[in-house]
Amino acid sequence: MLHRKECNNGMRIVLEEVTSVRSVTIGIWVKTGSREEAPELNGISHFIEHMLFKGTENRTSQEIAEAFDSIGGEINAFTSKEYTCYYAKVLDTHKKMAIEILADMLLHSTFAQTEIEREKKVVLEEINMTEDTPDDIIHDLLAEAAYQQHPLAKPILGSKSTVNQMLKQDMLQYLQNQYVPENIVVSIVGNADHRFIKVVEDILSVERNKTLPDKKYVSKPAFHSKQISQTKETEQAHLCLGYEGVRIEDEHEYAMLIVNNVLGGSMSSRLFQEIREKAGMAYSIFSYHSAFIDSGLLTIYAGTSKNQLYIVQDKIYYIVDQLRKNGLSNKEWQNSKEQLKGLYMLSLESTNSKMSRNARNELLLQNHPSLDDIMKKIDDVKLDDVQQILDTLQIDQAATAIISPE
Structure with a gap:
């Protein structure tokens, strides 16, 4: 059975009860990806995805990882051209802990400068790895050929130059513009009943943003046979x-x-x-x-x-x-x-x-x-x-x- 609630702040929660399993999968989805980015900040959505795992006001990056390892759960994330997702899968007895940690990452990540510089090296290596995999990078080249200067043509990882020039203030500004309740959906599937929606709503009590999410880079692309x-x-x-x-x-x-x-x-x-x-x-x-x-x-x-x-x-x-x-x-x-x-x-x-x-x-x-x-x-x-x-x-x-x- 599917339950849906739109919270007072504009965030939406959907929960599907599956009583035949003993697990719960929770995903926090943000309606922003590489097509939302300014050209000089291409890759910032993906970089922010990395940074949310690098420590909060309450937990270090190691403590985040150990929390899920200690209960046999998993936590991960991915970025696409149109959305970003942070998700965890745990036993049903640990579902509250899972949403608490995901919420902590979303709301209280510190973006420490030392972590930013360290993670830039990690993302640059990820770009190098992709460039060494031609059957992977060719799909980015096709997007560039088809969409030319449109944001959909840009790679999700960004380029070495755009990653190197990203600043902490750029990330915080992007979060303020895009990581707003109206852009967030929490999706829950597994052995959890509708009462868990209220738990999630209370933990993710983000204030409503006074302005709508920034969509100035979103326009319908023209297709090019290049x-x-x-x-x-x-x-x-x-x-x-x-x-x-x-x-x-x-x-x-x-x-x-x-x-x-x-x-x-x-x-x-x-x-x-x-x-x-x-x-x-x-x-x-x-x-x-x-x-x-x-x-x-x-x-x-x-x-x-x-x-x-x-x-x-x-x-x-x-x-x-x-x-x-x-x-x-x-x-x-x-x-x-x-x-x-x-x-x-x-x-x-x-x-x-x-x-x-x-x-x-x-x-x-x-x-x-x-x-x-x-x-x-x-x-x-x-x-x-x-x-x-x-x-x-x-x-x-x-x-x-x-x-x-x-």
């Missing part, structure tokens, strides 16, 4: 193609997911079967769709030898073009729908997945469709809806990113 190439000493060449996708809750969202499934979203997909299984030209090839609040990006990735790069690229274009011209087979049409439904249902067996789903629904949609609602939306997709998506997959409309040793 190419970015980078030369790097690698064993393989890496290729990403991007087509304009659909936004979250777009009427064609599920049609896009069906197209992605057939194209490269599974082992039975056309890209996987034709390029890996039959031609043996790639070990890793797949597609995925990223939906944002006002736009989307359908991405195709392939890693292959440098001598086969353009052969693989042409083969991908051919497969996409054939799919666009001829549409789905009856078998693909039926299987992709059932696969989507199965993936949704299986994902909801995890309290972590439930917590994330409920948080995103509340944070981005202010709506909580039931599983039956989602199944119906998938069943209601028509072939005409899928064809409308396919018609947008023109070869000359693709953004391209390439990393190659030559």
Whole structure:
């Protein structure tokens, strides 16, 4: 059963009771990410995520870690382009302690200068690690090719120059502008009843901000069919193609997911079967769709030898073009729908997945469709809806990113 409360200060709490487990997963979600950042402060959302683990007025960073280790729990966080999440999973008997520590991190982190300087080194190493992983960084290059100067084009980690120049006052100002009750959703899933909502509300009694969250860098991006190439000493060449996708809750969202499934979203997909299984030209090839609040990006990735790069690229274009011209087979049409439904249902067996789903629904949609609602939306997709998506997959409309040793 799902309970929802909007607190007096504007913060929202959603709690789903799952009495069949002995754990509770708690996530504090903040509606801010890399697309909210000024260009000169790219990466500050991610850096703040790190700093909230570096000590509060009440606990050192080691005490935060030991608190969860001592009870067999876990605590972690992540930053995306549109939101930041801090979450913990513990036994139901320790749920109050978990929210107390998460709240302490959110409200009373000290941002000590020594910790800031130390953490800059950590984040710079994280950037170095990403740059040494071409099949990772190429997705950032594709975003840059597709979105150009828009904030969605910028990497979540930021760059070495922006991280190095971040100041404590920049972080505190960003917190004041973005970490406000109206931007916060607390999502709880597990063996906790509705009375725990009041406990969470009392612990996270943040005052209502007098002004609305700062959204001056948030605007709908234009899509560009540009190419970015980078030369790097690698064993393989890496290729990403991007087509304009659909936004979250777009009427064609599920049609896009069906197209992605057939194209490269599974082992039975056309890209996987034709390029890996039959031609043996790639070990890793797949597609995925990223939906944002006002736009989307359908991405195709392939890693292959440098001598086969353009052969693989042409083969991908051919497969996409054939799919666009001829549409789905009856078998693909039926299987992709059932696969989507199965993936949704299986994902909801995890309290972590439930917590994330409920948080995103509340944070981005202010709506909580039931599983039956989602199944119906998938069943209601028509072939005409899928064809409308396919018609947008023109070869000359693709953004391209390439990393190659030559």
